[in-house]
Amino acid sequence: MSPILSIENLDKTYPDGFQALRNINLAIHKGEIFALLGPNGAGKTTLISIICGIVNATGGRVTVDGYDIQRDYRQTRSRIGLVPQELTRDAFETVWDKVSFSRMLFGKPRDDAYLEKVLRDLSLWEKRNSQLRMLSGGMKRRLLIAKALAHEPSVLFLDEPTAGVDVELRQGMWETVEYLRQSGVTVILTTHYIEEAEEMADRIGVINQGEIVLVEDKKQLMRKLGTKQLVLQLRESLEAIPAALADYDLGLSEDGSALIYTYETQSARTGIDDLMQALGEAGIRFTDLHTTQSSLEDIFLDLVNGS
Numbered sequence: 001m002s003p004i005l006s007i008e009n010l011d012k013t014y015p016d017g018f019q020a021l022r023n024i025n026l027a028i029h030k031g032e033i034f035a036l037l038g039p040n041g042a043g044k045t046t047l048i049s050i051i052c053g054i055v056n057a058t059g060g061r062v063t064v065d066g067y068d069i070q071r072d073y074r075q076t077r078s079r080i081g082l083v084p085q086e087l088t089r090d091a092f093e094t095v096w097d098k099v100s101f102s103r104m105l106f107g108k109p110r111d112d113a114y115l116e117k118v119l120r121d122l123s124l125w126e127k128r129n130s131q132l133r134m135l136s137g138g139m140k141r142r143l144l145i146a147k148a149l150a151h152e153p154s155v156l157f158l159d160e161p162t163a164g165v166d167v168e169l170r171q172g173m174w175e176t177v178e179y180l181r182q183s184g185v186t187v188i189l190t191t192h193y194i195e196e197a198e199e200m201a202d203r204i205g206v207i208n209q210g211e212i213v214l215v216e217d218k219k220q221l222m223r224k225l226g227t228k229q230l231v232l233q234l235r236e237s238l239e240a241i242p243a244a245l246a247d248y249d250l251g252l253s254e255d256g257s258a259l260i261y262t263y264e265t266q267s268a269r270t271g272i273d274d275l276m277q278a279l280g281e282a283g284i285r286f287t288d289l290h291t292t293q294s295s296l297e298d299i300f301l302d303l304v305n306g307s
């Protein structure tokens, strides 16, 4: 299947000589939720701005649904919805006016039934006649999405959808993205919250200093790069790790009540069988055990710090 969005050898150097993007290659598939994860200044906004036609690239090619963003600007722009971080001005406009105006801007024929569906799906229908200033923070964010969906785009960009919002609003946004997934819209979101990528995305791309340093299916990424820890709760506390177990990657909890074994989840041999045997031979008994997995945050920090 050809990608809905294809980015080839994309470069961007700003007029002051700063190279914000270097040879970006990326293919986004129809219907997926793709998280572009990167620290401040990595180039996320520059990349989205190029795709949306707000900033010109210095080199490379981008197509949306097969249309070139430069040659077929109107075609590509009408297929894209951009959800910015903040709602600007127009505090006295109503929700309904805002979404219908957005649709009109793209030259789409009036379709009140479609707009009603979008507002209902985003729990804004009851507020259709309310002025923007009367909306809560969560409603304002959902309105930004409704506005971006008004012209029926096939790709939706969410730029830092939960920057500066509280935990409750953030979770509300995650539910909204789930609704978008079910409605078949392709979603590309930028974030520097790892938790957000982990929660919402099917695939994750990491961008750092203008370069894509990794693109991976989220589950595979967690599996491939993650390590697991096996925590063994000991029947009798230890003061030190016995010499007989020195070959294993073992740690002792501070109070000596648990042994912690770290292993690679992807490796052919985790070493757990051998460890169990060695523990038995050393006369170490345990009362309970559980495993924990390293988070995407650990993986991300490793990548960005270049270790």
Ligand SMILES: Nc1ncnc2c1ncn2[C@@H]1O[C@H](COP(=O)(O)OP(=O)(O)OP(=O)(O)O)[C@@H](O)[C@H]1O
Residues within 6 Å of the ligand: 014, 015, 016, 018, 020, 038, 039, 040, 041, 042, 043, 044, 045, 046, 047, 192
């Ligand atoms: N108009 C410009 N002229 C020169 N440099 C720019 C310009 N716009 C952005 N940059 C630089 O390009 C780099 C990437 O910026 P960009 O806004 O794309 O990053 P970002 O990943 O979106 O960061 P953030 O998460 O902080 O928004 C930064 O170093 C920024 O200073």
